[in-house]
Amino acid sequence: MSVTARMAFVNGSGYQLIEDCDATHKALYKFYAAVMIVIFILALPLNASVLHLFIFKLKFWKSNTNNVFLFNLVLADILLLFCLPIKAHNFINGERRSSDEVVCKAMLFMLFLNRGASIAFLTVTSIDRYFNVVHPGRKNLLRALKKSPQISILIWLLLLPLTIPTMHKNFECCNSHKTGPKEDTLIKEVVDSMREVVFFTQILIPFIILVYCTVHIVNRLRKKTVGDKTKLKRAVFLVMSVMVVFSFCFLPCTIARMVLLIVRVQELSESHQDKAAVAFDGLMVLSYMDCLLDPLVYCFCSTKFKALYLSNYFPFLVKDGQVPIDSSTGNTVQPTHNTVI
Structure with missing residues (x-):
């Protein structure tokens, strides 16, 4: 169905807009697919090799360091990577999302869960670095919990309820805030709103935390006048690198999502809606770069890990x-x- 042919007669009562899954800029979506394939080819062996080291060399479950968190970060990135070939296949076929309801919901579930886990473990590791640098002598719950793998299991379990909105039946081609049958409008609006709340909170709240940790660690470095600054400088480099990666990968798609929702809620022309959707899809592809950059920033910032890897x-x-x-x-x-x- 083309952009100009998206009017459907519903229950004989009138016309409504129903967005289909067809991509209107097929060449551009093939480019998006190519980018995802490149990310997959580069990131999969990198993450797999890091995962191998954590399991067989570092034996992360015996460690009292951040290895447990970093192992889960890499695991979440690998699981997220397996979604990319499916999305690339859809884009090559000229589909923004899979037209199959089961595949569409399964993809949303995987993307919500594993991207949320990746962001969560990224944030938790930064918080731990913040306490080690800014409050080195203070006992904190995170320092006690990170010695046990149960905290990682708890994070995964807490993320599961956030995927519930993706499993609801009332949405057209995985899109939020589109017009539907009148009897489903209230339920659909609630579910769509829940899905958007999850999308924005899992990005904006961690970003605020990262900014807070970065500012305080930098201030700690400036105030330190005596002693070895090497470890402190590494911590500053680490959290600033994470914030740069986070800003590069996630903030653009968050802004694009806001624009897309505004365009839809204000019921602007289909041309505007289509352009906003194309921009959002492209910036979502950019967000998958996180799977490639996480190991480089968080694992290879450690000279010990880098030496072991090489x-x-x-x-x-x-x-x-x-x-x-x-x-x-x-x-x-x-x-x-x-x-x-």
């Missing part, structure tokens, strides 16, 4: 004669390959 996968980049620092217990290891050049 000694296992790229031994030709390391120099003999020194010992890399890292193992399942956080102590030094004794392999034949050593520290990073």
